[in-house]
Amino acid sequence: MPPSLIFKLLLAQVNANTQLPTIKQQWASHKGASYYFSSKSLTVGVYQSLVDRGWRRSGTIFYKPDVLRHCCPHYTIRLPAAELKPLKDQRRTVNKWNDFVLGEDYKKGAAKIHPVSKEEKARLKNGFDLLQEIHRADLDNVKQPPEPAHRFEVTLEPAEFSKEKFELFHNYQSHVHKEKSSEISQSGFKRFLCTSPLQRTIRQVNGNPQQLGSYHQCYRLDGRLIAMGVLDLLPHCVSGVYLLYHSDYEKWQFGKLSALREAALAIEGGYEYYYMGYYIHSCTKMRYKGDYKPQHVLDPESYEWNPLDGELKRLLDRKAYVSLSRERARKDFVASAQKNDVDAIHDHKNDVLEDFPLPTAAEAGNAVQNGTSLFDLKIPGVMTEEEIESTVDLGSTPIRVRGRLAEAQHLLSWDDGDVRQPHSIKGIIGRPIKGLPDSITVDSDAPASEIFRKIASVSKFSIHRLRVTKGSDGSAVPNASGVTVHETGLRNKSAVDVKDLGAQISWRTVFIVEYLGPLLIHPLMYLARPYIYGTNAPATQLQKLTLFMCVFHFAKREYETIFVHRFSSATMPARNIVKNSGYYWVLSGFNLAYWSYGPNSPAARASNPLLTYLGVALFVIGEMCNFSTHLTLRDLRRPGSTDRGIPQGLGFNLVTCPNYMFEAIAWIGVALVNWSLSTVIFIIVAVGQMGVWAWKKEKRYRKEFGDKYKRKRYAILPGIW
DSSP states (O other), rough: OOOOOOOEEEEEETTTTTTTOOOHHHHTOOOEEEEEEEEEEHHHHHHHHHHTTOEEEEEEEEEEEOOOSSSSEEEEEEGGGOOOOOOHHHHHHHHHHHHHHOOOOHHHHHHHHOOOOOOHHHHHHHOOOOHHHTTTTTTGOOOOOSSSSOOOEEEEESSSOOHHHHHHHHHHHHHHHHHGGGGGGGHHHIIIIOOOEEEEEEEEEEEEEEEEEEEEEEEEEEEEEEEEEEEEEETTEEEEEEEOGGGGGGOOOHHHHHHHHHHHHHHHHTEEEEEEEEEEOOOOGGGGHHHHHOOOOEOOTOOEEOOOOOHHHHHHOOOOSSHHHHHHHHHHHHSSSHHHHHHHHHHHHTTOOOOOOOOSSSHHHHHHTTTTOOGGGGGSSSSSHHHHHOOOGGGGGGEEEETTEEEEEGGGTTTTOOOOOOTSSSHHSSOOOOOSSSSSEEESBBBBBBHHHHHHHHHHOOOGEEEEEETTTTOOOOOOOSSSSSGGOTTTTTTEEEEOOOOOEHHHHHHHHHHHHHHHHHHHHHHHHHHHSSSOOOOOHHHHHHHHHHHHHHHHHHHHHHOOOOOOSSSTTHHHHHHHHIIIIIIIIIIIIHHHHHHHSGGGGGGOOHHHHHHHHHHHHHHHHHHHHHHHHHTTSSSSSOOOOOOTTTTTTOOSSSSHHHHHHHHHHHHHHHHHHHHHHHHHHHHHHHHHHHHHHHHHHHHHHGGOOOOOOOOOSSTTT
């Protein structure tokens, strides 16, 4: 089977009264392009390498703006933290905050109780010690008595959600970014600033522990969270992701305070560099980053770091795209070129970028849509085809195939693939994925199924072959008309993953076919007893009772499939019908029937009536309770929705899946009637499989409902499993 095709796109949401632009219009007016991927788990070392090639992270999305084709090029910058020389206004901001926290009464009282030496006064007057001043008002560093006016504490905490943090986020987004309350959600906050694929770890640097991963630097005043910096701590840098502060403290300029404290963290923690994200020279609001000196800018072609000084700033004033390595090579060529090579000298003096095709984002986007390889675009900061094939062992890339990890080179179609062929395995692994537009636009109040419809119309895939998951956490987006786009948790510019699932068949059809087998096999084999076993002896009462039980059970399952069940997914891979039907047709069909209706079957002989009555009672109780739990599960879902509530009621206080428990009880009843070893084997296999499903469902409930869900110790059999 050919590999599934996976695409990524950004989802744009608009209000109902906004005109929806078409995909073509979006490409035509596109002023920039970014390339990105998502990851559920990534080492900090790998992300450090990505950052040093111009990539950044937002939640689980990693993106790289195309510097060449962007109207406002994004350049990665970094600051050697130990060399930072705070400017006068930066020093003044720190001093004002410290004075506010400590208060005048404290300063007067402390001067008497804890007098400062003449040498210390001279040092404070003539210099600014960043590490000392940034911590001067920290509660742990304040000498007491007297009591300071305020208790100021800064802590480094794992990037995890809390109500306190979300309330700060809500205040910041509404006051600074003017977002409406309806546009601010806990899921958006978690996705944007809490969820991170970076693996947290601790290593030793110069004998001291160094934390690595994603963290929240929380600023609390008198116990109240007033600001929070979102940081990625990497092997060689502190990378600033985002800053929040409460509107009550806007005048204290937490942008400057946090930048200086994060630079101090880079020094104290042995990270060496402080990365402030992207520098956009054409954006006036971004130029403040250049005030933290000495800044260095990443060359988008050579990946060298160049100081953000007069030479580079003058070039940025004149050109949108600047690479100092290219500038130097151009000057060297012009200086050494033959005088009669007028055209070459003219081109280099005017910096003609002939080696970069399709210089605009619109042209590049249309070309990619028409099949151009992303390698041919020569995107600054993205590995070339030659770099990938010479430095990356693509063949050793692990791929999960039906629950097992296999190296790509061991797949049959590996050798026939080409890194430039987007639909080959080698092409999918070794190149950026293409095939969909950069974005689609849907109304936030539209049904979630509208996302599938639009993607299907563009991708030319059947809507039933598509699986759409959120890039933030990998959870599925339902193809449902009863759920709005907003209710799925998707917001403006949310990223989603789109996967072609291959040929599909509905769950309902599969269930009908798999249950139809034993429903027909049992009566047919019962009626064919003379031809199968070569005997005309009449069936015993126990054999007739076994037939009734089996037919009733599978007839009930067919009824539930058609009239009761609400499926979480509409379809499954078409190949599953063979596997699923084989299990039911062979194990509970031919196997059970053959050994139950023969003349040598235990059911052909007399049995203890009490055990038979017990078996019938267990069967009736099991089937009735099983049907009841299926009704409970059905009522947890609204028609047309895949959302569900927490199951409660009969059996749900004992195990995760009482429907499986009651089904096992019903089959134990059958075993007590026919005493066939084949029935026992079927029960063991069935309970084993249902137990696996039940534990998966337990994990899903815990993840989906969190603290609202009462965790179960047993998934299917109380006290056993």
